[in-house]
Amino acid sequence: xIVTPITDGIVIDHITCGKxxxxxxxxxxxxLDCTIAILRNVQSQKLGRKDIIKIDRVLDLNYDVISCxxxxxxxxxxxxxxxxxxxxxxxxxxxxxxxxxxxxxxxxSVEHELPQVFKLTDRETRxxxxxxxxxxxxxx
Amino acid sequence: xxHLIDIMDMTVEEVDQLILKAExxxxxxxxxxxxxxxxxxxxxxxxxxxxxxxxxxxxxxELGGHVLGFAxxxxxxxxxxxxxxxxxxxxxxxxxxxxxxxxxxxxxLVATQVANVPIINAGDGxxxxxxxxxxxxxxxxxxxxTYEGLTIGFCxxxxxxxxxxxxxxxxxxxxxxxxxxxxxxxxxIPGYLRDKLDKLNIPYTETPDLESAMPELDVLYxxxxxxxxxxxxxxxxxxxxxxxxxxxxxSKAKSDMIILHPLPRVNEIPRAIDxxxxxxxxKQVLNGKYARMALIMKLLGIS
Numbered sequence: 001x002i003v004t005p006i007t008d009g010i011v012i013d014h015i016t017c018g019k020x021x022x023x024x025x026x027x028x029x030x031x032l033d034c035t036i037a038i039l040r041n042v043q044s045q046k047l048g049r050k051d052i053i054k055i056d057r058v059l060d061l062n063y064d065v066i067s068c069x070x071x072x073x074x075x076x077x078x079x080x081x082x083x084x085x086x087x088x089x090x091x092x093x094x095x096x097x098x099x100x101x102x103x104x105x106x107x108x109s110v111e112h113e114l115p116q117v118f119k120l121t122d123r124e125t126r127x128x129x130x131x132x133x134x135x136x137x138x139x140x
Numbered sequence: 141x142x143h144l145i146d147i148m149d150m151t152v153e154e155v156d157q158l159i160l161k162a163e164x165x166x167x168x169x170x171x172x173x174x175x176x177x178x179x180x181x182x183x184x185x186x187x188x189x190x191x192x193x194x195x196x197x198x199x200x201x202e203l204g205g206h207v208l209g210f211a212x213x214x215x216x217x218x219x220x221x222x223x224x225x226x227x228x229x230x231x232x233x234x235x236x237x238x239x240x241x242x243x244x245x246x247x248x249l250v251a252t253q254v255a256n257v258p259i260i261n262a263g264d265g266x267x268x269x270x271x272x273x274x275x276x277x278x279x280x281x282x283x284x285x286t287y288e289g290l291t292i293g294f295c296x297x298x299x300x301x302x303x304x305x306x307x308x309x310x311x312x313x314x315x316x317x318x319x320x321x322x323x324x325x326x327x328x329i330p331g332y333l334r335d336k337l338d339k340l341n342i343p344y345t346e347t348p349d350l351e352s353a354m355p356e357l358d359v360l361y362x363x364x365x366x367x368x369x370x371x372x373x374x375x376x377x378x379x380x381x382x383x384x385x386x387x388x389x390x391s392k393a394k395s396d397m398i399i400l401h402p403l404p405r406v407n408e409i410p411r412a413i414d415x416x417x418x419x420x421x422x423k424q425v426l427n428g429k430y431a432r433m434a435l436i437m438k439l440l441g442i443s
Contacts, residue, residue, distance in 0.1 A: 103245065105243070105244060105245045105265040105266060105267075106244065106245050106246055107224065107242070107244040107245060107246040107247045107249075107250055107264075108246070109244070110244055111223055111224065111244075111250070113223075114250065121332075122335070129332070130246070131246070131249070132245060132246020132247075132249050132250065133245035133246045133264075133265070133267055134245075134267065134332065135245075136331075136332055
């Protein structure tokens, strides 16, 4: 299968196999009108198999979201057919609006206009906890 | 501006200073009788709690200050759908310091985000109750003379018991603390606290058996199995009588062990125990007032 190289755009690489569609949805890539390729189960020396998303346009991505979903991802920015920048992502200390607290006793369960804020409480095990009630959300 | 939302917001040094201040208030109450003259404490109790509210109010009166507030959400604008943030903004116009209790976890943190006066968390759901922890720490300090090298048994509802969660975390910061966590499977401490103990390498054992744990304890912290924390009444009925401290069980304890309880009790400590010199739960109530006096002064910047 051949997917042609992009001249100006973004390649989201080293996505854990099966997570490309989750990223596609959460980054709202369906709202773009440019060409997007989602490659699944691509052979990878590093991961065995991986997913890749290629976007035929340079745009601002929410790196916090990406690193939360899958922190091993690399993001390559391509300009004039050349690699302009490669980003290795790290888990953000604080994230807003990605997770929703599931604790029915949390203040956010009744005051819906409060921002859903989570803090990284254990980098090693990738645990985020609700800023308000400290209920953890563990990413798979 | 300083608030108290979680006991862990305070450093060990700050806690120790506050406990020493409370000890000084106990020794010289007259010296503190005018310290908060002209200051107003608002007690906002969105969830009823007579003893904690009265303790705050007594503390403020003994410092020479005034008190305003409400005792349950039905007498506040919360029934009209007002947000916590708006209530705090409004009350901040009237009071110099706010003590709030709220059934929803994290509500006091929301309050701090908009407050122009210090906020004291007087209990938020099953989450935190830092002034009870200061009360517990003051009682341990007065009765045991130290925080070091103590084996502390927590008994009863360790899952929803916020006083347990707060005291356990506070005591983790002192050297050579050991915990014995006595609870049925359904009411064991939450995973995040167990992870914390593991990470800090704090020795602890978990057991469902109060009697066998008794001989090694320096402090026994009893708790009530609280009906309001259960969604299902059948679960509450099944577990409420699980841990009762009988004189027979107590006979296995050290002679200088102390028994603490955040109160109110239901039947987990029979009245027969009250006259035992190890029973410290009513001393705890009195200590709570002094701990809150020291805290109000600290947050108002009064020395």
